[in-house]
Amino acid sequence: MTIVTSRLLQDTLLTTVAHYPDHTALIVDDVRMSYSEVADYACRLAHALRASGIRRGDRVAIFMDNTWQCASSIYGVLLAGGVFVVVNVQTKHDKLAFILRDSDTRVLLSEPHLVRVFGPVAEQLPTLRVLCTSASKALPTGIESLDAALADMPTTPPPQSAITLDLAALIYTSGTTGFPKGVMHTHQSLLFVLDSINEYLGFSQNDRLFSALPLNFGYGLFQWLSAVRAGATLVLARSFTYPMQVFNRMNNETVTSFAGVPTIFAMMLAQDAKQPLHFPSVRILTNAAAVLPVEFIPGIRRMFPQAGLYKMYGQTECIRSAYLNPALADIKPESVGCAIPGTELLLLDEDGQPVAPTEIGNLYVRGPHLMQGYWKQPEKTAEVLVPGLLPGEFLLKSGDLFRRDADGDFYFVARSDEIIKSRGEKVSPTEVENAIYSLSSVQEVVVAGIPDPILGEAVCAFVTIRDGENLSIQQIKHICNERLENYMVPKHIVLLPELPHTANGKLSRKLVLEQCVTLLATLE
Numbered sequence: 001m002t003i004v005t006s007r008l009l010q011d012t013l014l015t016t017v018a019h020y021p022d023h024t025a026l027i028v029d030d031v032r033m034s035y036s037e038v039a040d041y042a043c044r045l046a047h048a049l050r051a052s053g054i055r056r057g058d059r060v061a062i063f064m065d066n067t068w069q070c071a072s073s074i075y076g077v078l079l080a081g082g083v084f085v086v087v088n089v090q091t092k093h094d095k096l097a098f099i100l101r102d103s104d105t106r107v108l109l110s111e112p113h114l115v116r117v118f119g120p121v122a123e124q125l126p127t128l129r130v131l132c133t134s135a136s137k138a139l140p141t142g143i144e145s146l147d148a149a150l151a152d153m154p155t156t157p158p159p160q161s162a163i164t165l166d167l168a169a170l171i172y173t174s175g176t177t178g179f180p181k182g183v184m185h186t187h188q189s190l191l192f193v194l195d196s197i198n199e200y201l202g203f204s205q206n207d208r209l210f211s212a213l214p215l216n217f218g219y220g221l222f223q224w225l226s227a228v229r230a231g232a233t234l235v236l237a238r239s240f241t242y243p244m245q246v247f248n249r250m251n252n253e254t255v256t257s258f259a260g261v262p263t264i265f266a267m268m269l270a271q272d273a274k275q276p277l278h279f280p281s282v283r284i285l286t287n288a289a290a291v292l293p294v295e296f297i298p299g300i301r302r303m304f305p306q307a308g309l310y311k312m313y314g315q316t317e318c319i320r321s322a323y324l325n326p327a328l329a330d331i332k333p334e335s336v337g338c339a340i341p342g343t344e345l346l347l348l349d350e351d352g353q354p355v356a357p358t359e360i361g362n363l364y365v366r367g368p369h370l371m372q373g374y375w376k377q378p379e380k381t382a383e384v385l386v387p388g389l390l391p392g393e394f395l396l397k398s399g400d401l402f403r404r405d406a407d408g409d410f411y412f413v414a415r416s417d418e419i420i421k422s423r424g425e426k427v428s429p430t431e432v433e434n435a436i437y438s439l440s441s442v443q444e445v446v447v448a449g450i451p452d453p454i455l456g457e458a459v460c461a462f463v464t465i466r467d468g469e470n471l472s473i474q475q476i477k478h479i480c481n482e483r484l485e486n487y488m489v490p491k492h493i494v495l496l497p498e499l500p501h502t503a504n505g506k507l508s509r510k511l512v513l514e515q516c517v518t519l520l521a522t523l524e
Contacts, residue, residue: 023035057082059170061087084168093117100128103375196341203226258304261288261423263456265287279303290422310325311324363402366393385397420457432480440466
């Protein structure tokens with residue numbers, strides 16, 4: 001296979017397989033795949049997608065667990081010239097339908113056990129082609145076998161026509177409207193941030209990265225992309241549901257890098273208190289998606305005695321913004337550090353002027369890793385991509401408040417919007433409220449985030465019931481479990497006789513939090 005310059009995201013796979021064809025690329029459950037096997041599968045999928053009519057820029061959704069097929073399919077879509085849309089397997093029917101419609105997805109790749117979710121959606125979208133990994137029993141009518149579609153396809157890459165400015169991915173993230181927004185990333189933006197991350201983390205082909213994070217999640221996705229870029233091995237877990245299995249796998253595979261969020265670290269620390277955990281092979285430890293509590297650090301160091309701890313900050317719109325050098329983890333435990341290589345961070349006041357050191361300001365991100373915008377939402381795009389320092393340049397308005405110390409290192413202060421960050425995931429209060437409002441007995445509901453030492457923020461729902469109606473917390477929890485991803489289901493549901501309103505009669509999350517401060521203290 002010819003070695004190529006990495007102008008497109010899929011070129012990283014082609015380059016790596018040319019250098020290390022027999023090196024183990026991916027370990028999932030009992031499956032071990034070399035780079036040549038990943039590339040062969042991706043190329044066959046690319047040809048199958050081309051045969052199904054996928055052309056440059058078409059969207060292909062991947063609705064799968066953390067499997068080798070899911071990971072390999074990302075590169076298959078790219079090699080076909082398509083734009084990959086990885087969807088969380090916890091996504092329920094309504095949101096999946098919205099994402100597929102909004103993205104104008106042409107082909108959906110999925111698995112038999114998810115047919116209960118995607119089956120009814122596919123019936124509503126007659127132009128959608130569904131390719132499903134084969135199962136022991138026959139697939140439902142209209143659902144095609146992915147394995148059969150790949151059977152006779154070539155294992156060489158199809159001709160490439162995309163350029164670096166073309167879209168590579170649509171990553172859907174929760175929005176304040178209650179509907180997810182498709183974040184548009186080009187080959188250029190993803191390649192740039194990928195190289196920046198690999199530069200400061202120092203990955204090489206000798207590394208063995210471990211991740212239990214979903215591949216639809218930017219943090220999880222980049223564990224795979226980083227491994228491929230470096231020629232390293234990714235040990236991919238489907239989830240963190242069975243922690244002891246995860247811990248044993250980490251040691252058995254002598255992993256050298258571990259990616260966690262505060263929720264995962266909290267689970268590990270709880271287990272460590274019962275039976276000490278020890279991971280001596282790990283040299284790189286990363287945290288992103290939510291602020292890591294300072295109190296966790298001593299315990300984490302005991303479990304990972306040889307690891308440098310990289311505290312990181314970012315958002316889907318630019319993937320990664322800042323990282324803290326491990327040498328400063330004990331000196332500045334509350335900091336997220338400085339801008340990632342090749343980028344710049346600015347703190348500006350409400351008038352767009354720089355703030356002085358130690359003063360709080362709005363964080364703006366500058367660099368080639370910014371998204372192109374929100375898919376089909378130019379108004380929302382204009383709110384966060386604002387004119388930059390140079391003519392024609394844009395800055396990303398993060399929506400978060402930070403301060404900077406005299407050394408130039410940054411400290412997260414608060415979110416300036418209403419999005420809740422729980423378990424490292426973004427939760428739209430409106431989306432949770434809509435689920436609860438589907439119960440006819442509900443009169444009003446306000447969802448807000450309250451500080452939580454493990455989750456970052458806990459989702460809390462304040463609910464009033466219509467006069468004469470009966471509704472239990474268990475019934476509300478049940479509808480949330482039916483309609484929402486697990487991380488969106490409220491940890492606390494509070495039934496109140498009434499909710500506070502503003503002078504013009506509108507419900508206000510701020511007033512709810514202010515007036516329920518005593519009650520909230522009992523929930524924390």
